[in-house]
Amino acid sequence: MEITPRQFEIIEAAGRILTASGVSGLTIKNLAKEMQFSESAIYRHFASKEEIIVAMLNFLADSIDSRLTNVITSTDPEENFKVLFSEQISFFKKNPHFVVAVFSDGLMEESQLINETLLKLMNVKTKHLMPLIMEGQQKGIFTNAITTEELIHIIMGTFKLQMFKWRIANFQFDIIRSGDNMVQSILTLIKTKQI
Amino acid sequence: MEITPRQFEIIEAAGRILTASGVSGLTIKNLAKEMQFSESAIYRHFASKEEIIVAMLNFLADSIDSRLTNVITSTDPEENFKVLFSEQISFFKKNPHFVVAVFSDGLMEESQLINETLLKLMNVKTKHLMPLIMEGQQKGIFTNAITTEELIHIIMGTFKLQMFKWRIANFQFDIIRSGDNMVQSILTLIKTKQI
């Protein structure tokens, strides 16, 4: 799944449109306008609109995956937990359009292929979070009162809602600040009480 | 905002379409087919598609509001918490299309009015949850380690994600069972440890 420079430009343009006008604004016409060429020129680089969206989601999945891989280095689960989320949050701050893409699920109805790509993308996050939580539980830092899966569900739900709120506020508030706050609340909740 | 019997039939039909084919399937054409009359007949009962969606959301908000008002009767916050969610969950089990409407946010792009109605609807839930959590915190049953707002954020996020998972699984798994399980996990997490 390599991508030409021009294809990359197009998925970047798609991102900008997504930020500005949401899923319903992401049309071939708007994409062509953003690229400053004609609509049919798009089809020199992608066979269909579906392909553009899938390419964008795959690129996003790869970015997130490699970023998270490089960033989790500590042996302290709590430290890794913080780093994982601040990395995620600053990524979305830099690329707010991806929030629209990933968390909107307005895309999900468009096609089966997009649907699957989107689910694959969501699993990337879980892949990195899971071992981290398990380690914390084994070390007795995180609570064992509920299962790892249940913990992850609660954490992911909380994060997703945070992103949702940021999005419907039109990315106006400081996501770094409120994100850190959110991470802190969750940690307080899931950490075992130390005496 | 009273509604004629015929208008009610139409928003019910809209609900069925939403369940079967999502937001993108909710067109006047499909609505007319479901009602077994012509497209133009829809406009005898509603001025626009937007009005139909808003009417549907308002009906939903009223239903949920009155249901929740009647169901929270105990003096035990934990009991009320359980009842609040099992009521919510069994309502959505009976009306799965509303899950699509409320939690999809695919609707949100359509118009400003729909957007506002949708946000109003989400506040209904918070309205009932808030006093309950505060009472639990005051009584020392729920943790005071984080604020009421932070607790509610985590709870709502967890619930929203549960509904999202149910939806993308095409309502196939038993939401009552997994919903109860989710409520139990959250309670375990937010309850102060008793000795």
Added chain:
DNA sequence: AAAGTTAGTGAATGTTTACTAACTATTCAA
């Protein structure tokens, strides 16, 4: 009996959508 209302019809509106066919300009290797 006349006048008005309600709830329907089929045909047509204008706009937007993703996509395509046919043509042209540019680049670059043989």
Added chain:
DNA sequence: TTGAATAGTTAGTAAACATTCACTAACTTT
């Protein structure tokens, strides 16, 4: 220098969309 691949153009397409049109049959009110 040719000539083919590449990347763009203009000008279309059919289908889908919400909405509006003139009109009608069946009731109800005056």
